[in-house]
Amino acid sequence: MNSKIIEKQYAIALRKKAYTYSEILREIPVAKSTLSLWLREVSLAKQQKQRITLKRVEAQKRGARRQREIRVQKTKRILAEASRELGHVSARDLWMIGIALYWAEGSKEKEYDGRVVGTRAEFCNTDPKMIQVYLRWLQ
Structure with missing residues (x-):
């Protein structure tokens, strides 16, 4: 059997287990657009959608925390440099x-x-x- 067909079937099976695209992509190295085409017809139960939504929200929170850390560090660097320059x-x-x-x-x-x-x-x-x-x- 063609390896792409096997990958597609595996991707569909993972999606039916409520895996996110990112989780599937870690298992199957294909383009996200390909994955989207393969999984277009896969419908999820309410619980599965909730799991994916929860993971998305957690990822957004992690991203926001990281961006805040970066902003705080950058601000500290700028203030320290300005203080040195100003004297x-x-x-x-x-x-x-x-x-x-x-x-x-x-x-x-x-x-x-x-x-x-x-x-x-x-x-x-x-x-x-x-x-x-x-x-x-x-x-």
């Missing part, structure tokens, strides 16, 4: 940063009906580190 922040640097933050996030005096309003120091940002820098600038 010490001088009083002048802090002054310039504070001015930029105030300009972007602080309140400005505005004139309404001939009177000046907004003379308080206000800062509209929820990032704790930005708030710390702004407060340090105000001192």
Whole structure:
């Protein structure tokens, strides 16, 4: 019997046991498109579909965790490199940063009906580190 026919029959048998495509591909080295053609007509029971769905959800969670780990590591690397490049922040640097933050996030005096309003120091940002820098600038 032709080896492809044997592989196809084996793939169908595995699918009927609720194997996922990935699991079948580990057993039978064929293209995923070929596998899809072979298994197009195979229907699964509700329990089998649930198993496959559960495996898919688990894989998505693993992938999301891994992506988060990669993002956290990348962020740490970037922050460490930026800290090395920046070095010490001088009083002048802090002054310039504070001015930029105030300009972007602080309140400005505005004139309404001939009177000046907004003379308080206000800062509209929820990032704790930005708030710390702004407060340090105000001192």
